[in-house]
Amino acid sequence: MTTTLAPPVPIGKAAVGALGILALSTGALESVVAPTIPLLERELDMSQSEGALLSIILLITGALITPLAGKFGDRYGGKKILIRLMAVVSVGGTVSALAPNLPVLLVGQVLQGAMIGALPLSFIVVRKHLPAGESKVAIGVVSGLFVGGSMVGMLSAGPVAEQLSRHWMFALPTIAVIGATLLVNRLMPADPPGRSDDSGIDWPGLLLLSGMLVTLMLVLALAPEAGSQPLALVALVLVLVLAAFVAGWVRVERRAAAPMIDLRMLARPAIWKACVLTFVICLGTTMAVYLIPQLLDERGDGYGFRASATEIGFFLLPGAIAATLAGPLGGIGDRRFGSRAVVNTGVVLMTVGLLAVAAVHTEVWHLVVGKVLIALANGLCVTAMMTSTATAVDPGDTGIATSLILVSRVVGSAVGGQLGGALLTAGTPSGSKVAAESAYVTGFVIAGVVVSLALFVTRTMSKGVKA
DSSP: OOBOOOOOOOOOHHHHHHHHHHHHHHHHHHHSSGGGHHHHHHHTTOOHHHHHHHHHHHHHHHHHHHHHHHHHHHHHOHHHHHHHHHHHHHHHHHHHHHOOSHHHHHHHHHHHGGGGGHHHHHHHHHHHHSOHHHHHHHHHHHHHHHHHHHHHHHHHHHHHHHHTOHHHHHHHHHHHHHHHHHHHHHHSOOOOOSBOSTTOOOHHHHHHHHHHHHHHHHHHHHGGGTTSHHHHHHHHHHHHHHHHHHHHHHHHHHHOSSOSSOHHHHTSHHHHHHHHHHHHHHHHHHHHHHHHHHHHHOOOSSOOOOOOHHHHHHHHHHHHHHHHHHHHHHHHHHHHHOHHHHHHHHHHHHHHHHHHHHHOOSSHHHHHHHHHHHHHHHHHHHHHHHHHHHHHSOGGGHHHHHHHHHHHHHHHHHHHHHHHHHHHHHTSOTTOSSOOHHHHHHHHHHHHHHHHTTHHHHTTSOSSOOO
């Protein structure tokens, strides 16, 4: 495979700002479902199992689309694929906004799932048009605004749905996505294809990777309820199917002339360590994202705060601000101190935040401060992984390499959310709707210990970004 490097075309802050606005908009659209699942279950007459399906369908499609988007962006040009992908997302958001029932809403969410592929495409464009140091900061800004958009969506979805309707909580961010896409199309110069088109598409590898990711997400979705015998049997079958998909995918990718994911690239220390660290960090973050609002809402004897949805949103606001600022800070820190220093700082901050909340959670401010530390640490770590990975590989592999980080983020988030739910389910006494305080403590401690183990990986990382 050969790489064709285009001469750099300088871009201004306006073009990077347009990418940031697009990231903010897609982040908001991505996150509106999670906090409104109970409302959607009531309005669409959904069962809890249907609600669980709705909560993960976007993650499943995002995990499938992201590697493909990154690969196509590397081959055909980041801007070209980004604009087309956003057209699909805009249609999906419109379908979700107009959906009269669950099947139509699921179709909309499947189409919306393409939005996660926008990040590696943005990184391709940024890297081709900016010098290495500036591209790190720009990647940090885009990553931070995507995280910030997710927080905005989570905080605003409930009030918008209650004051206007569930239709508007999809419609408003979709309108923002359409506007931001038009801005990107106008302000961002086209980047030429990075690879020749004669190598073809690795369809067997793509199908096996899709089957592997779908099966993995289904296993995670069933995990909290796998105690019953029928579901345990289904979960066991899915695990066996997953193992078969993994074995088949590795075999096909080793033999493919132009593999979907070059296993030699995945084996590089800079890549696999970034994937492992992203998975661990997002697992810890998502457990906290799940457990802290539940604890704020809890009505236990001597614990919990009986907070309303509006109050919870207010308490989580400082964390949302920290997450938004962490992206650019992570990019600047990576440029000045190296990715290892940034990730070490993030891991320590997150471990301290998780263990502190486990030990002390008798006042609301305890949870607010803990959430700020966790959100800041997550942004620093994930941004450092994105920027170091994007600049550690050949320019023609930027999209597929960063898409691996995003898939690790999706899987880590799914594992963290399901693990948090399973712990609270197991910690709720029979006949009660209130989880025991020990279940929350156990969850925070497990997350803190798992995150701290990342230090064993970071100590072997290079200070720079070379693969």
